[in-house]
Amino acid sequence: MASPHLVFDEWEDEYAERNEHLRRSAVRDLFAAVSRPNVIGLSGGSPDISSLPLDQVADCAKNVVDEFGLKALQYGSSEGRPEMRRVVADMLAEDGIDVDIDQIIITNGSQQALDFMGRVFIDPGDTIIVEGPSYLGALQAFSAYMPDVRVVPMDDDGMRTDKLEELLEELGPGGAKFIYTIPNFQNPAGVTMTLERRKRLLELAHEYQITVIEDDPYGKLRFEGEHVPPLKSMDPNVIYLGTTSKIFAPGLRLAWCVAPKPIIEKINLSEQGAGLCVSAFTQCLCEQYFTKTDWKGTLKKSQAIYRSRRDALIGALEEYFPEEATWTHPEGGLFVWVTLPPYFDTMQMMSAALERGVAYVPGSNCYPDGQGKSSMRLAFSYEPEENLREGVRRLADTINDRLELYRAFMKAGALPKAAGTAEASDPEGN
Amino acid sequence: MASPHLVFDEWEDEYAERNEHLRRSAVRDLFAAVSRPNVIGLSGGSPDISSLPLDQVADCAKNVVDEFGLKALQYGSSEGRPEMRRVVADMLAEDGIDVDIDQIIITNGSQQALDFMGRVFIDPGDTIIVEGPSYLGALQAFSAYMPDVRVVPMDDDGMRTDKLEELLEELGPGGAKFIYTIPNFQNPAGVTMTLERRKRLLELAHEYQITVIEDDPYGKLRFEGEHVPPLKSMDPNVIYLGTTSKIFAPGLRLAWCVAPKPIIEKINLSEQGAGLCVSAFTQCLCEQYFTKTDWKGTLKKSQAIYRSRRDALIGALEEYFPEEATWTHPEGGLFVWVTLPPYFDTMQMMSAALERGVAYVPGSNCYPDGQGKSSMRLAFSYEPEENLREGVRRLADTINDRLELYRAFMKAGALPKAAGTAEASDPEGN
Numbered sequence: 001m002a003s004p005h006l007v008f009d010e011w012e013d014e015y016a017e018r019n020e021h022l023r024r025s026a027v028r029d030l031f032a033a034v035s036r037p038n039v040i041g042l043s044g045g046s047p048d049i050s051s052l053p054l055d056q057v058a059d060c061a062k063n064v065v066d067e068f069g070l071k072a073l074q075y076g077s078s079e080g081r082p083e084m085r086r087v088v089a090d091m092l093a094e095d096g097i098d099v100d101i102d103q104i105i106i107t108n109g110s111q112q113a114l115d116f117m118g119r120v121f122i123d124p125g126d127t128i129i130v131e132g133p134s135y136l137g138a139l140q141a142f143s144a145y146m147p148d149v150r151v152v153p154m155d156d157d158g159m160r161t162d163k164l165e166e167l168l169e170e171l172g173p174g175g176a177k178f179i180y181t182i183p184n185f186q187n188p189a190g191v192t193m194t195l196e197r198r199k200r201l202l203e204l205a206h207e208y209q210i211t212v213i214e215d216d217p218y219g220k221l222r223f224e225g226e227h228v229p230p231l232k233s234m235d236p237n238v239i240y241l242g243t244t245s246k247i248f249a250p251g252l253r254l255a256w257c258v259a260p261k262p263i264i265e266k267i268n269l270s271e272q273g274a275g276l277c278v279s280a281f282t283q284c285l286c287e288q289y290f291t292k293t294d295w296k297g298t299l300k301k302s303q304a305i306y307r308s309r310r311d312a313l314i315g316a317l318e319e320y321f322p323e324e325a326t327w328t329h330p331e332g333g334l335f336v337w338v339t340l341p342p343y344f345d346t347m348q349m350m351s352a353a354l355e356r357g358v359a360y361v362p363g364s365n366c367y368p369d370g371q372g373k374s375s376m377r378l379a380f381s382y383e384p385e386e387n388l389r390e391g392v393r394r395l396a397d398t399i400n401d402r403l404e405l406y407r408a409f410m411k412a413g414a415l416p417k418a419a420g421t422a423e424a425s426d427p428e429g430n
Numbered sequence: 431m432a433s434p435h436l437v438f439d440e441w442e443d444e445y446a447e448r449n450e451h452l453r454r455s456a457v458r459d460l461f462a463a464v465s466r467p468n469v470i471g472l473s474g475g476s477p478d479i480s481s482l483p484l485d486q487v488a489d490c491a492k493n494v495v496d497e498f499g500l501k502a503l504q505y506g507s508s509e510g511r512p513e514m515r516r517v518v519a520d521m522l523a524e525d526g527i528d529v530d531i532d533q534i535i536i537t538n539g540s541q542q543a544l545d546f547m548g549r550v551f552i553d554p555g556d557t558i559i560v561e562g563p564s565y566l567g568a569l570q571a572f573s574a575y576m577p578d579v580r581v582v583p584m585d586d587d588g589m590r591t592d593k594l595e596e597l598l599e600e601l602g603p604g605g606a607k608f609i610y611t612i613p614n615f616q617n618p619a620g621v622t623m624t625l626e627r628r629k630r631l632l633e634l635a636h637e638y639q640i641t642v643i644e645d646d647p648y649g650k651l652r653f654e655g656e657h658v659p660p661l662k663s664m665d666p667n668v669i670y671l672g673t674t675s676k677i678f679a680p681g682l683r684l685a686w687c688v689a690p691k692p693i694i695e696k697i698n699l700s701e702q703g704a705g706l707c708v709s710a711f712t713q714c715l716c717e718q719y720f721t722k723t724d725w726k727g728t729l730k731k732s733q734a735i736y737r738s739r740r741d742a743l744i745g746a747l748e749e750y751f752p753e754e755a756t757w758t759h760p761e762g763g764l765f766v767w768v769t770l771p772p773y774f775d776t777m778q779m780m781s782a783a784l785e786r787g788v789a790y791v792p793g794s795n796c797y798p799d800g801q802g803k804s805s806m807r808l809a810f811s812y813e814p815e816e817n818l819r820e821g822v823r824r825l826a827d828t829i830n831d832r833l834e835l836y837r838a839f840m841k842a843g844a845l846p847k848a849a850g851t852a853e854a855s856d857p858e859g860n
Contacts, residue, residue: 009692014607014641016553016575019696046505057503058495061711065488073487073679075476108538108683111706119574123446140703144549145446177444211444249503251710253538262439266449273570274704276541279712280681281491 021143040391042378043359045187045334047246048309051301053293057249060288068284076280078271079264080106080256084283087290088242088256095219096233097240099258105267106278109253110217110243113267114141115274116257117178117213117239120266122147127176129167129210131159133337133366133375135187138180138215149368150176156328158183158193161200168208178211178239183231185218185333188366188377192331195228202235215241220299222332223307232258239263244286246334247299252282306334312385313378313392320396322403334381337363340399343406344374349398358394451573470821472808473789475617475764477676478739481731483723487679490718498714506710508701509694510536510686514713517720518672518686525649526663527670529688535697536708539683540647540673543697544571545704546687547608547643547669550696552577557606559597559640561589563767563796563805565617568610568645579798580606586758588613588623591630598638608641608669613661615648615763618796618807622761625658632665645671650729652762653737662688669693674716676764677729682712736764742815743808743822750826752833757808764811767793770829773836774804779828788824 064072079085085101092099107113114137122128122145130139132151142149150171152164159181168175181201183193193201205212214231219242232240243255257267271277289295313336317327327338340346347362363375378395380388494502509515515531522529537543544567552558552575560569562581572579580601582594589611598605611631613623623631635642644661649672662670673685687697701707719725743766747757757768770776777792793805810818
């Protein structure tokens with residue numbers, strides 16, 4: 001945007017209209033900032049993979065070539081290797097999702113699955129429904145297909161199904177192409193949808209004939225509380241997305257989409273046009289990892305790390321953040337959602353925070369419509385505990401600086417205008 | 431299409447319009463047929479990777495984890511690893527293409543790059559220009575964006591630039607979004623564009639302000655004749671696509687797109703929405719392979735294999751095929767394009783051929799508009815020489831069976847109607 005040079009783009013008139021609707025990932029842009037020395041990254045959602053048994057992964061990698069030979073290096077089918085889909089089916093069965101492997105398609109990361117959702121369902125102007133806030137990568141993927149995105153607010157129990165019902169009533173039966181939800185340890189809100197809400201969501205979806213897309217990258221990252229059954233286990237028509245990114249390694253780009261057969265066939269057609277097939281090599285590698293290593297033991301170590309880090313982050317928030325701030329209390333996953341008083345604009349505050357050496361995701365990036373301006377997403381997944389504490393301290397300093405100014409304004413009776421409709425963006429609902 | 435069961439798709443009304451335009455890959459569908467025992471596959475374009483030094487590849491794979499550790503397993507940047515882009519830049523320099531690494535983006539196979547071309551440039555109804563015949567995967571990728579595809583015929587010297595000029599004159603300046611060409615050992619025609627034609631193509635593209643996309647997966651598979659400089663080496667505005675699929679391993683899904691910086695930025699935005707990033711692991715593996723093994727020595731072995739196989743295929747065509755058939759004489763790549771008399775329909779002939787135990791790609795799959803019905807693509811890349819000969823023999827039997835029937839018809843003065851406008855689809859132009 002604010003480029004230091006005037007760059008002339010001679011192709012400017014050549015680009016398709018959808019490019020104007022593409023959202024740029026704030027997280028991605030922040031990666032550049034975070035790679036500056038001494039900046040603590042509370043922004044990116046990279047999982048901690050330090051628990052991975054590297055020697056075993058190296059053996060798996062070597063085995064792939066030794067055992068599978070040329071098969072691991074040749075083209076494969078667009079739906080993915082049957083062996084990999086079997087690994088996925090077995091994993092899903094543990095969560096009460098019983099599917100044949102022909103209802104599973106392997107994708108190049110969940111991001112590609114999200115793109116396929118847009119590709120298969122969205123005509124320009126079609127209405128889709130997301131939680132507010134929602135995963136910015138999903139908003140980005142869908143935006144290429146130019147939908148009208150409607151937002152349903154959340155609270156500590158997940159998507160507010162009463163508000164969903166109001167919206168569905170307004171839109172009428174079949175009035176939206178799909179409802180996109182992340183029921184477990186939502187990105188960015190960190191909250192989990194209760195069983196009651198899940199059931200109500202499915203009832204409403206059925207009543208209004210709307211497809212439900214359940215994105216579940218974090219489901220196996222619960223470190224506290226009770227497991228809640230996935231939507232897919234209660235309704236076979238739900239489209240379910242899973243990934244190896246948070247339970248093995250995001251660098252492999254291996255994920256899956258589970259859906260009724262007719263939808264799988266449509267996705268398969270998209271896959272043929274958009275990527276042909278997913279790397280046979282990385283599929284073989286994942287098959288090895290999930291059948292020949294103690295991946296659940298490794299995952300337990302990760303969960304323990306995330307738990308300590310969440311405690312460190314929340315402890316620091318309690319210690320350093322002003323009483324005006326509120327935040328969520330995730331029982332798993334990677335993120336905490338913090339909401340400041342409505343006169344804060346976390347996007348504007350970014351440069352001051354970066355100068356103090358801390359990065360986060362401004363809340364407005366997690367909404368399609370300008371909400372969330374006084375909120376921010378903090379990731380506790382990647383930085384060690386001492387950095388989380390120090391990062392929160394720096395962030396608190398940045399906030400308190402401004403707060404003093406605001407308080408002086410308020411004292412003088414000149415309260416700054418609210419930065420956005422922050423109330424609706426408070427997933428705590430308080 | 432002709433499903434034995436009536437499958438009710440309750441989502442039928444939910445799909446976006448683009449799904450109706452998606453082309454199903456005949457090659458993919460044939461994979462299923464070919465996996466039947468005793469069917470010789472002259473259909474699929476899988477490269478021969480038997481020359482790969484598997485022990486060294488296994489070491490490379492292990493090294494990736496040992497040397498790069500968690501970096502190979504974590505998220506990476508959407509443009510790709512600088513080290514991988516450096517490997518690509520060095521490879522391009524050998525072909526006279528001098529680019530900085532910021533003009534290179536790594537993609538999940540060339541198929542993803544083709545999808546990005548459609549995504550970045552094509553609004554529904556926009557005109558694009560392709561060679562006739564053209565790569566069916568490209569036609570498939572572009573079709574998702576609902577363009578109006580115009581076809582320029584080819585002959586032994588590649589795209590007929592005189593016909594291109596006529597078309598551009600009809601369309602007027604800026605009348606098409608891009609010209610898509612595979613100048614080297616074209617898929618499916620097997621012909622190579624002459625230097626003179628390349629220069630003329632660039633002149634015309636400049637005159638009519640049309641972007642040129644040069645897809646070059648086979649450029650390094652020349653086994654005969656003289657190297658012709660790539661379009662990109664003569665015009666920095668050309669968009670150039672390359673891949674590891676034919677020079678290392680298609681199972682890794684690692685390719686690249688080289689373009690002027692503003693276009694790379696648009697593609698990068700698409701990448702963020704459609705896949706986030708390409709596997710860091712497979713990038714590291716390719717870096718290892720292209721810097722630490724004698725990949726050019728391995729490639730020479732592959733070239734020698736392809737040369738013998740082309741000779742075997744063409745020798746068999748000369749021996750077994752009827753005099754009415756013509757075919758191209760590729761100096762590299764994987765494919766020969768065969769054209770039968772115009773009253774043949776190679777799509778209709780498929781089941782008879784499969785019954786005799788041989789598969790090919792019907793020519794109409796390589797056109798967007800129903801041309802090519804009497805042609806077929808034969809791949810000499812994958813099957814050993816004796817299978818190529820036997821496959822051609824079986825195919826000749828299938829053809830001769832029909833030919834006898836046709837000759838009887840002709841004798842009786844009842845020549846069957848032409849199967850299509852086969853003349854225009856004959857890349858030999860004779």
